[in-house]
Amino acid sequence: MRLTRRDFIKTAGAATGSLAITSAIPMPAWAEGPAGGAILTAGRWGAMYVEVKDGKIVSSKGALPKTVPNSLQQTAPDQVHTTARIKYPMVRKSYLENPGKADGKRGNDPFVRVSWDQALKLIHEQHSRIRSSYGPSSVFAGSYGWRSSGVLHKAQTLLQRYMSMAGGYAGHTGDYSTGAAQVILPYVLGSVEVYEQPTTWPMILEHSQVVVLWGMNPLNTLKIAWSSTDEQGLEYFHLLKKSGKSVIAIDPMRSETIDFFGDSATWIAPNMGTDVAMMLGIAHTLVKKGLHDKAFLDKYTTGYPQFEEYLLGKTDKTEKTAEWAAGISGVPAEQIEKLADIFAGNKTMLMAGWGIQRQQYGEQRHWMLVTLAAMLGQIGTEGGGFGFTYHYSNGGNPTRVGGVLPAISAQIAGGSSAGNDWAVSDAVTSIPVARIVEALENPGGKYQHNGKEQTFPDIKMIWWAGGGNFTHHQDTNRLIKAWQKPELVVISESYWTAAAKHADIVLPITTSFERNDLTMTGDYSNQHLVPMKQAVPPQFESRNDFDVFADLAEMLKAGGKAVYTEGKDEMGWLKQFYDEAQKAGRAQRVAMPQFNAFWQQNKLIEMRKNEKNEKYVRYAEFRSDPVMNALGTPSGKIEIYSKTIEGFNYKDCPPHATWLAPDEWKGTADKDQLQLLTAHPAHRLHSQLNYAALRKEYAVANREPVTIHPEDAKARGIADGDLVRVWNARGQVLVGARVSDGIKQGVICIHEGAWPDIENGICKNGGANVLTADIPTSRLANGCAGNTSLVYAEKYKGEAPKLTAFEEPPIVTA
Incomplete structure (x- = not known):
């Protein structure tokens, strides 16, 4: 893609500082005018302008006016050019020497650089062996996590599209965010x-x-x-x-x-x-x-x-x-x-x-x-x-009313009924997402979920794409142990996360700034349609998930790539998605140009307000x-x-809302224990951006901070800025003290999402899930219970170990 200086839309009033909001309805986001030089794209943290010089992203900023600043919009340079990037396809040394063996060395073995052809050939051979030996339920492709904002480059969907062509896979149900509520509320509402x-x-x-x-x-x-x-x-x-x-x-x-x-x-x-x-x-x-x-x-x-x-x-x-x-x-x-x-x-x-x-x-x-x-x-x-x-x-x-973008599906258009003799099977079994460790520990075991007895699959292969399970899953040490059991673990990633460091095969994937896509803003409003323009070429040997899985589809059977892509390249898909949205938008009197003109304009499209929708009241009709x-x-x-x-007849979920005392809470704590709150951080999205320069905004002694009440700190001899060891029977972490009266006495907060960095039994980066219990909310929903943990805390008196969370693992020659 040839990037040129194009006109872009500047925000009304943004040049003079903070935008004053004076009415009950926020003012329109855009006013036309030339500004020059920036590339319009978007991420989960909004529409952004990205500035590129000499092939590198040098700055980024929000493209919408705002009263409350969003620090995450400044991070594009860090996302693309961080030293935490995975540069080349990698295979764990012992696995390369003896493929298909679960040798217990994941996380403690150096990696070897290989070519893309070698990596894909190895994956295809081992995937085929496992599938033919154990069946599709042995292949876990329920990859979970926050995805790219775009409607095309959705890692989990693209992985599952490929796995559907291969004959099906084990998937997941629910999510970590709302695992309990999303199961109970359909019964209530x-x-x-x-x-x-x-x-x-x-x-x-x-x-x-x-x-x-x-x-x-x-x-x-x-x-x-x-x-x-x-x-x-x-x-x-x-x-x-x-x-x-x-x-x-x-x-x-x-x-x-x-x-x-x-x-x-x-x-x-x-x-x-x-x-x-x-x-x-x-x-x-x-x-x-x-x-x-x-x-x-x-x-x-x-x-x-x-x-x-x-x-x-x-x-x-x-x-x-x-x-x-x-x-x-x-x-x-x-x-x-x-x-x-x-x-x-x-x-x-x-x-x-x-x-x-x-x-x-x-x-x-x-x-x-x-x-x-x-x-x-x-x-x-x-x-x-x-x-x-x-x-x-x-x-x-x-x-808003107007055009809404469709997105790529895990299902191939037409399927076998349209003449494709592919086994388009989708997930053949699914487990509650927060019970992955339990499934690995207890293959074939029976468990209750949402009123039914189910069976854990015997998982022999895991492919995780577009997510970081080593940061969002509870009881990290238990996870690491269970993670040794499969015969193959593949991670598709942009960064050397803890999950990537515990893989057999690692594939370097582009960031959203290295490819083209489209997105809507507002999951409920669908307020804007935004081009996500490629800002820089793919870094090192990173590739798009779409292209990786298309190549693997061809290995399944001659002609597989054409089936997977449905004969369209990246821009072909984007044009199709845009054209569908344009048709709906024009029907709602929203001006939407032809795709080529839209793409050249470097502008977003704002959808039209609707008076009825402005006055929407939930349950008014009921x-x-x-x-x-x-x-x-x-x-x-x-x-x-x-x-x-x-x-x-679940004892842990009665038929009406009930107070049930947790196993770990103030009522069961001894005099030295504290309750652990794992809240969402201010300057990252869960684990995303943990490596970014924004870390300086919150890190204490270059560690994840722990917020502790002055009385709790005093009782433990802890002062603001001290290194603190927090521990329980599940593990221990090293954090930096932030003493504050802005927390309930008896409670400490370590924000979730810090990358695990475990050495000599302690997480040097303060990963909260080293401490959290991997228990289900109940056998109704089997959601995660990451906010139910008791811990101890003390001032750390040893020499501070070097932080290595964001460094690449040892890499050797074959």
């Missing part, structure tokens, strides 16, 4: 809900009187989106701050969001893992004072009487009073009772994050919050009710007519008590 558009922000800004931020930190999490952020969520939170409305933030830590609101918000810090108890105390107060909406409960819900019997202690002889809740949550009973008065006496929007359900018995958290919202009787009203996506991908930004607009539950109503779940 008939919808997965955690990925749905909530009541829009214009409705909240006009009608809500009280906004509750329960376990969410949007100032961090709205820097990103699954596709690409439209950046409007943070602008709406800015308007909320200016509105004078009552904001209540419930979180064990004074997050960046709480600091952002300052005196405009009330911070309440419960003990970790006690959200259900606190909500039950509020619910009990509502009943005691007659503030619950009996008419709403009678008309729109089922099972409330059974729940109320539990609430009042008639079923377990424990009344869930505010005093009872205070003893568990650490929040004073008077404050819990006051919250009940405030919630019931005002139009209240309960916004909840996902971290509260990433705990043992996590299913109960979101179920109880919906139950509480139902008792308030405001679901389906303008500005009342609940929402689970205001902190994610700009939920609440009204959906509220207006619950018969004609019945929910997808068995009763058609909100199920506060689920007879279906009752039938599963």
Whole structure:
């Protein structure tokens, strides 16, 4: 691709500094005008301009105007030119000498550089052997993780497209983000809900009187989106701050969001893992004072009487009073009772994050919050009710009308019915994503999931593309041990992550700045269509996943490449996707030029506002007519008590929202133990960008920071800036102390996502999952429970070991 200096659109008002937002609806993002020199692209952190000099990216910045800055948009140079890049195809030395053997050396063996032809031939031979010997269920291609923003270069989808052609594979269900909530909520609401558009922000800004931020930190999490952020969520939170409305933030830590609101918000810090108890105390107060909406409960819900019997202690002889809740949550009973008065006496929007359900018995958290919202009787009203996506991908930004890009599929067009004699099988079996280690440890074992008995596959091959399981999975040391069991592990990656260092074969893959693609901004708004233009050539010997799997498809059978690509190259696919979006856009009166003109213009396209969508209220239709607009539950109503779940007879997931004390929490801690909070970091996306220069913004003594309360620090002789060893029976990490009163006493925070860097039994980089328990939320959802861990902490007195997380492993000649 020949890159030239082209016109691009400059942001209105951006040249004079921060944009002033003066109305309830953020102003249009773009105003035309020449600026010269920059290449328009996008990432999960939004549309960006990238500056290139002498074949290198030298800077990047956001392309949309904003009031709240986004540090992640500055990182393009680091992403492409970091020393952590994988430069060439690599094979683990012992594996190259003796392919197909699980020798227990993954992670402790040097690598050998090979050619692409050698690497692909070796993969093809071993993949074919394993598939023919053990069947498709032995090949795990349930590769999981954040993907490229683009609609073509989606690593997991491209991998599974190839594996479908090969005859099927073992896949995964669910995700780490919302594993518990996305399984329980369909039983309660008939919808997965955690990925749905909530009541829009214009409705909240006009009608809500009280906004509750329960376990969410949007100032961090709205820097990103699954596709690409439209950046409007943070602008709406800015308007909320200016509105004078009552904001209540419930979180064990004074997050960046709480600091952002300052005196405009009330911070309440419960003990970790006690959200259900606190909500039950509020619910009990509502009943005691007659503030619950009996008419709403009678008309729109089922099972409330059974729940109320539990609430009042008639079923377990424990009344869930505010005093009872205070003893568990650490929040004073008077404050819990006051919250009940405030919630019931005002139009209240309960916004909840996902971290509260990433705990043992996590299913109960979101179920109880919906139950509480139902008792308030405001679901389906303008500005009342609940929402689970205001902190994610700009939920609440009204959906635009226009063209929406389709994306490449794991299925080949037409399949065998169209004349292709390929076995297009998709996943032949699937496991809950957070149970991968359990599957490796217990092949053929039986387990319960969502009401059914299932069987773990006997996994002999793992191919992970586009994700970093060694950072997002719990109990890293247990994972490393289980990871030795398969006969082949292939990692497709751009960087030397811990997963890549524990592979047999490593393939160097391009970053999004080294290829062409398209994306939409806003997973709920679809606000912009953005060209993701290649800024620099592929670095070293990196290749696009699309091309790698196309070549492997040809090895399956002559003509396989043509089947895999459907006869289209990169730009051919992008033109097809654009043309489909253009057809829909023009039908909605959105001006969209022909593809070639669009690509040359270096401009994004903003979709049209829609008045009806601006006024969208979640569950308004259900509220207006619950018969004609019945929910997808068995009763058609909100199920506060689920007879279906009752039938599963799971002790760890009762048929209504229930307080279940976790195995590891304040109530089981000894006097020296602390609860570990693994919150989302401010300056990276989970593990992405851990190597970037932004690290200087948060690292303490070049380590991941640990936030600790002054009293907890004093008791352990820890001062601000000290190196600290944090440990439990699962492992130990080295972190840097940040002493702050902005965290609940008895709780420490190590942000998730630091790359594991284990030497002599200690993670030198502070990887939080070295400490977290790999247990299921329950056997209903089998979600991850990364926020249920007790740890010890002490000042580290040894010599600080050298950090090697971002260095390439030893490389030798064959």
